[in-house]
Amino acid sequence: AQSVAQPEDQVKVAEGNPLTVKCTYSVSGNPYLFWYVQYPNRGLQFLLKYITGDNLVKGSYGFEAEFNKSQTSFHLKKPSALVSDSALYFCAVRDNTGFQKLVFGTGTRLLVSP
Amino acid sequence: DAGVIQSPRHEVTEMGQEVTLRCKPISGHNSLFWYRQTMMRGLELLIYFNNNVPIDDSGMPEDRFSAKMPNASFSTLKIQPSEPRDSAVYFCASTGLSTLGGEQFFGPGTRLTVL
Numbered sequence: 001a002q003s004v005a006q007p008e009d010q011v012k013v014a015e016g017n018p019l020t021v022k023c024t025y026s027v028s029g030n031p032y033l034f035w036y037v038q039y040p041n042r043g044l045q046f047l048l049k050y051i052t053g054d055n056l057v058k059g060s061y062g063f064e065a066e067f068n069k070s071q072t073s074f075h076l077k078k079p080s081a082l083v084s085d086s087a088l089y090f091c092a093v094r095d096n097t098g099f100q101k102l103v104f105g106t107g108t109r110l111l112v113s114p
Numbered sequence: 115d116a117g118v119i120q121s122p123r124h125e126v127t128e129m130g131q132e133v134t135l136r137c138k139p140i141s142g143h144n145s146l147f148w149y150r151q152t153m154m155r156g157l158e159l160l161i162y163f164n165n166n167v168p169i170d171d172s173g174m175p176e177d178r179f180s181a182k183m184p185n186a187s188f189s190t191l192k193i194q195p196s197e198p199r200d201s202a203v204y205f206c207a208s209t210g211l212s213t214l215g216g217e218q219f220f221g222p223g224t225r226l227t228v229l
Contacts, residue, residue, distance in 0.1 A: 032215050032216060034215075034217055036220075042222065042223075043118075043205055043207075043220035043221055043222045043223050044157075044205070044207075044220040045220070046217045046218070046219065049215045049217055051214065051215045090157070094215070094216050099145060099162065099164050099169050099170075100145050100164075100209045100216035100218070101147070101159070101162060101170070102216070102217075102218055104157050106156050107156060107157070
């Protein structure tokens with residue numbers, strides 16, 4: 001079965017520093033990978049996806065993610081963190097049942113300090 | 115597009131009462147998903163539909179929970195009778211063949227409090 005793991009419950013960075021939120025995956029076949037962000041009292045918001053092609057995927061709000069097949073990872077990155085980036089981040093992989101079901105990780109809370 | 119619409123945004127009810135949550139997916143999307151989010155259990159998939167047909171309801175916690183999708187533009191999640199442990203935020207999400215890769219789009223959620 002498809003799965004993703006987010007090994008960190010929380011990540012803390014200072015504003016202006018680069019940030020990385022980690023995600024590893026386990027799939028049979030080619031992975032379809034996604035990152036979502038959830039701000040307080042809001043729904044999950046799609047950030048970016050990897051389907052095929054370039055290993056570096058660019059998304060909304062200056063975020064990008066690097067797909068690494070050999071390490072089965074899909075880490076979310078941003079060169080310079082903002083306080084407003086503080087939120088809950090979810091990694092997800094598309095299930096291979098054919099119905100576009102996503103399997104989500106447990107989430108990583110990002111805290112950016114001023 | 116207005117995005118996924120959920121109503122009500124907040125619901126406070128007493129134990130034993132029936133609760134109905136509503137969702138309007140994005141026009142043209144043919145898959146709809148209901149999730150529940152709590153601090154203790156995180157994000158859980160309850161049930162999902164494809165072309166208005168329930169595909170997998172294995173995430174529905176108990177027989178007290180039921181969901182319907184009578185047409186492509188409307189779905190309901192019903193809890194009868196409700197219990198305090200049902201208190202959570204319930205999200206609806208949709209996707210379709212037009213979204214290459216299958217990313218889902220989430221509604222704002224319904225925050226349910228059962229007293």
